[in-house]
Amino acid sequence: MKIGVYQNNPVFGEVDLNIEQAVQVLTDVETDLMVLPELFNTGYQFLSKEEAQSLAEEIPLGKTCQAMIDFAKRKGDFLVFGMAERDGDHIYNGSAVVGPEGFIGKYRKTHLFAEEKDWFDPGDSGFQVFDLGPAKIGVMICFDWWFPESARVLALEGADIICHPANLVLSQCQQAMTTRSLENGVFSATANRVGSEARGGKPPLIFTGKSQILDCWGQVLTGLAEAEPGVSVVNIDVIQARDKKITVQNNRFVDRRPQFYDALLRPLGN
């Protein structure tokens, strides 16, 4: 299976331009599954909830999702991309999964980072796995990486590949994802952005690039530059993610001792 990551530098608020750019860059890139960044169509640094609201769209009925469905159908490709989702009065930092047959599903970011808490509602979708046929994929968004439970739940739910749209501003994620892939025995595809935003006199946010695809042992199969947009594709054997063996006597999932993990489910302070 050919999977890819698209690394962009969107112009804030220029949704049509950002979609057009993605379509232009990806049209001749042959893949089965392409992962695009978080908020790939709008940019990241909103000034208010109202601004986020004005740029958010319904999934799948909004124009961004419809454009990406058309593109996926034309290309015969699966696409995972991040965008602000509007659902009634609620705004989510969302991701959509679309494919040659149309809309497949969506995810709403669970762990909001910094000012995102002012712009978005906390995601209520929970972690989900989508069966694409050639692979089962799980979706998490950017800062979800900080919480190992995100990738663990996706892996336990059967994900072969973790698709990870991101707008990273912290430097540790790429390295942390090697552990997420290793401990769960899954491929991961982190699609980050480059460039910076300093809107409304706010301190600049510098996005860290270095999008990457990792194998089930956390090895880097391909990686992009820190500051340049780009796209990269690798061929993977999805079946490798179904073997959770570590040694002859150890297995990533079977060796877990969940009876000793109660603290994971306890609210803080109890």
Ligand code: ACM
């Ligand atoms: C982030 O979660 N976009 C830093």
